[in-house]
Amino acid sequence: MDGRLLLGKDGNAAEIGHMTIDLGDGFQCGCGGKGHWEAYCSGMGIPSFVKSWITSRKIEDLESPIIDMAMKDEITSKHLFEYAKRGDELALKIVEEIGRINAICFANLINLFDPELITIGGSIALKNPDLILAPIKRYVGRYVINRIPEIRLTPLGEDIVLYGAIALASTRIVSK
């Protein structure tokens, strides 16, 4: 933020995956909380989201191999995006909904921080840039009050986490 890492009082700032997006009971997040963003849209969370999406909607008119995979708890994020890339109608609908949730959370961040640029990393985005970026760009305008910043894939590829660690390690933290 303004050329520096935003660390927070305990170094835990920007745990954005744990923003609550569900007023109901919500899906279980890896942190122990419920209804957090990454419980819906992360690689780990997507399989439960797919199953819930399928069981909570009327989809009799849609046939897709992912229904069976989801019911048997065999579906992975990779499967979902592979089927979406092949044009599977159900997979595309679910990917679109993931994109809308991402757009809401991006809008929350844009409204909080008014950033110039948001870059996205992680293997799902890096392997499926169009399926991840397009719905975010399509929906984010519905939810922001600030000017929409540039949103694109990170140019740092799979090593983004390593660069973040280096940035943190090279930051002089002054304790109070």
Ligand SMILES: [Zn+2]
């Ligand atoms: Zn969480």
